[in-house]
Amino acid sequence: MLPLVQQGDTCSRSVRFSRDDIATFARLSGDSNPLHHDQQAAQRARHGEIIASGEHTTALLIGLASSHFSQPDAHGPREVLCLNFNFAFKAPVFAEQAIELSWKVASVEPHDRLGGLLVHLDGKAAVRHASPSVVGRGTLLIKSAQP
Incomplete structure (x- = not known):
């Protein structure tokens, strides 16, 4: 039988x-930077148009990892605990761009004390065929939800 998660496993999702x-995400997250809601301020700034906040993109990346790896598989239900995420911002994410969010399992190691697998992920958010706008690493604890 295959393990809960294997090195090389991937997940992805397209967003726009x-x-x-x-503007709504920035307001709800307390980010009042005008680059996220004021077209005139954005046009005067470096990138020339409205950009998504870094927390907007990374929240969706974390949500993708958590949602994907918590789905039941051939072993049955799984439990996921997000332990750590780090991100680097390489380029802006603009409104109305199709962005591909993705994660790849870099390594998996059993952790007896925690009763599951430590899963190390490499991720990114990128416009198709372009360099990533955001790159990230994450660590999840995944275990079978079976009693």
Whole structure:
């Protein structure tokens, strides 16, 4: 039988942020930077248009990892605990761009004391065929939810 998670496993999701999505997320997360909601301020700034906040993109990346790896598999239900995530911002994420969010399992190691697997992930958010806008690493604890 295959393990709960294997090195090389992947997950991905395509997203597109509208200007309203960007402004709403920034407001709800307490980010009042005008680059996320004020078209005139954004046009005067370095990138020339509305950009998503870093926390917007990374929240969706974390959500993708948590959602994907908590889905039941051939072993049955799984439990996931997000232990650590680190991100680097390489380029802006603009409104109305199709962005591909993805994670790849870099390594898996059993952890007897925690009763599961430590799963190390490499991730990114990128416009198709372009360099990543955001790169990340994460560590999850995954275990069978079977009693």
